[in-house]
Amino acid sequence: MIRFWKSKPAPDSEGFYDTGIAATSVIAGQMTVVKIGGKIAIVTRVKGRLVAFSNICPHAAADLSKGRLFDGQVKCLDHGYTFDLQTGRATWPEGEGCRLMRFTAKEEGGMVKVRLSAPNFG
Numbered sequence: 001m002i003r004f005w006k007s008k009p010a011p012d013s014e015g016f017y018d019t020g021i022a023a024t025s026v027i028a029g030q031m032t033v034v035k036i037g038g039k040i041a042i043v044t045r046v047k048g049r050l051v052a053f054s055n056i057c058p059h060a061a062a063d064l065s066k067g068r069l070f071d072g073q074v075k076c077l078d079h080g081y082t083f084d085l086q087t088g089r090a091t092w093p094e095g096e097g098c099r100l101m102r103f104t105a106k107e108e109g110g111m112v113k114v115r116l117s118a119p120n121f122g
């Protein structure tokens with residue numbers, strides 16, 4: 001299930017955008033898509049932890065929100081490239097150097113916040 005959210009337009013003093021998403025609504029295996037700071041981030045959980053990443057596939061820029069989540073990975077449906085959500089590294093094809101752009105996500109006051117300004121490449 002994919003749900004679209006649009007956050008408040010400005011980040012806080014640490015660069016985190018309030019996504020307007022309740023942390024309890026972010027579930028492993030489901031993508032929650034949010035538009036923040038002119039970008040689209042996908043939020044989900046891996047092993048209970050919040051993770052956020054760009055919707056743009058690093059292979060050829062397909063929309064990863066149309067992909068599939070499984071076992072802590074996202075698979076792009078255009079050419080099948082698969083990325084580990086915790087490291088950003090490609091798990092298929094083997095040896096592929098492109099990395100998924102990840103963002104920092106945190107829970108604060110029961111809500112999900114995402115920082116775009118310091119992408120986490122793993």
Ligand code: FES
Nearest residue numbers: 057060076079081
């Ligand atoms: S664009 Fe995603 S695998 Fe090619």
